[in-house]
Amino acid sequence: MSAKFTSRQVGDVVVVDGEGRITLGEGSVSLRETVRDLLARGDRKILLNLAEVSYIDSSGIGELVSGFTAVNNAQGQLKLLNLTKRVQDLLQITKLYTVFEVFDDETRAVRSFS
Amino acid sequence: MSEAVPIVDTQLASSLESVDQAESIVLSSAKARGWDEDAQFDLALAVREAMVNAIKHGNQFREDKTVRFAVHSQSDGLLIQIEDQGEGFVAGNVADPTNGANILRDSGRGLLIIRAYVDNVEIASSPTGGTALSLFKKNPA
Numbered sequence: 001m002s003a004k005f006t007s008r009q010v011g012d013v014v015v016v017d018g019e020g021r022i023t024l025g026e027g028s029v030s031l032r033e034t035v036r037d038l039l040a041r042g043d044r045k046i047l048l049n050l051a052e053v054s055y056i057d058s059s060g061i062g063e064l065v066s067g068f069t070a071v072n073n074a075q076g077q078l079k080l081l082n083l084t085k086r087v088q089d090l091l092q093i094t095k096l097y098t099v100f101e102v103f104d105d106e107t108r109a110v111r112s113f114s
Numbered sequence: 115m116s117e118a119v120p121i122v123d124t125q126l127a128s129s130l131e132s133v134d135q136a137e138s139i140v141l142s143s144a145k146a147r148g149w150d151e152d153a154q155f156d157l158a159l160a161v162r163e164a165m166v167n168a169i170k171h172g173n174q175f176r177e178d179k180t181v182r183f184a185v186h187s188q189s190d191g192l193l194i195q196i197e198d199q200g201e202g203f204v205a206g207n208v209a210d211p212t213n214g215a216n217i218l219r220d221s222g223r224g225l226l227i228i229r230a231y232v233d234n235v236e237i238a239s240s241p242t243g244g245t246a247l248s249l250f251k252k253n254p255a
Contacts (some may be wrong), residue, residue, distance in 0.1 A: 024166050025130045046193050057162055058227050062220035069218055086155065093230045095212040 003027035003053065003060075005034040013045040013110045014038055017079070020053040022060030031060070035067040035078070044076030045113040049106070051082035061094060068100065077101075081109050118186035118193055125180040126165075126175040133165040136183050136196075143185050143192060153254040157192065158233040163224040164196045164247050172198025172244050180225050182240070191233070191252040198239035 001072065003020040016034060021027050038046055048067075050056075056064075064080075071078040079101040091097045103109035121143055126132035142152040142162045165181065173179035182197040211222045229235050232251045240246040 023162070024133070024170070055159075057159065057166070059166065059221040060220070060224055065218055066220045069220075090227070093227060095217060099217060 003030045005030060005037065007034070009060070010106070013047055013113050014043045015047045015049055015106065015110070017049045017052065021055040022053055022110075023055065023057045024059035026065040028059045031049050031063045031067065035070060039070060039074050039076070044071070044074060046071055046076065046078045047081050047103075047109050047113075048078060049081040050084065050087055053084065053087065056087055056090060061090060061096065065099070066098065077113055079103065079109060079112065081106055083110065118188050119189050121185040123182070123184040126183050128169045128175050128177065128179050128181065130169070132169060132181060132183075136165045137162050139183075139185060140192070140194065147176040147187070147192070147253065148171055149254055150171070153251070156231040157194075157249075157251045160228045160249055160251070161194055161196070163228045164194070164249060167224050168196050168198035168200075168245065168247070171203070172200030174200065188250075191250055194251075195246065196247040196249075197242075197246040199240070199242045200244040202239050202243055202245050 003018060003022045005102070006017045008015050022031055035046070068078045081103050083102060091100065101112065103112065122139055126135060128209045137158045141154050141158050144157055168181045169175060173181065179199040182195065184195040186193040205225065208225055209216050211219060211224060211226055213218065216222065228249065234250040236248040238246045
C-alpha cells in the first residue's frame, strides 16, 4: 500500500495523518503534494502524524526534509508526531533527530506551535 | 565465510516494480530461514535502497539496461548481490549526509542506510563497468 495523507484542523494547526509506505514513487509524491497544497492554501503550522506509516525509505526521508525546508522557507513550522520504532531508528541513523521536533503526544505537539 | 547456495540469480528491469520484486524475494528468503520481523525488515530496507541506487543512479531508469539481482544462502546468513550497468561510482566521493552542511539535502542517504542495516557491504565494479554491491546479513542471534 502506498501512502495516504488526510488533513484535519486542530485550532490553528493542521494535523496530517499519514498511512502506509512513504517510498520512492507514489508515496513520496503524495507527501510532496500534500505539503505543497497546504502551503498553497496558507497553512503554516503543520503536524505530521506518522503513527500509521509502516515504512519509510531514503526517498521518503528526503521528502520529509524537503517538506521541512519548504515550510521553513514559508516562515512556517513542520513537526513530527508518533513515530514508529523503525522511523525513529531511521531518524537516528540519519541524524535528522537534530533537525525535526518530534512529539508523542498530540495535545503537547499542537500547543508547541508558536 | 561459508559456501553460498544460490536462491535467485536474475536480471531485473530498470523500473520501480523491480525494487518491489527484489524486496519481496528477500523478505521471502529471510522468512523461510525463520528470521524475525526486525531482521527481515532490516535486510529488505537495505536491498530496497541498493536497488533504488542501481536503477535510479546507475541505470537511470533506462529500459535497455538491467540489474543483476542474486540472493545466496549461506549457513551463517544471506548474501545479496546487485549489479547495475551504469557508469560506476566511487563511494568515497559520496558526501556524508549526516554532516551539518548536507543534513538538509533531499537525497544521498541510501548508502548510509544500507551500511546501518546489514553486517557487511562491499562495493566493486560490475563486469559492465557499473557498480556491484554485495550485502551480507548474518542470521539473527
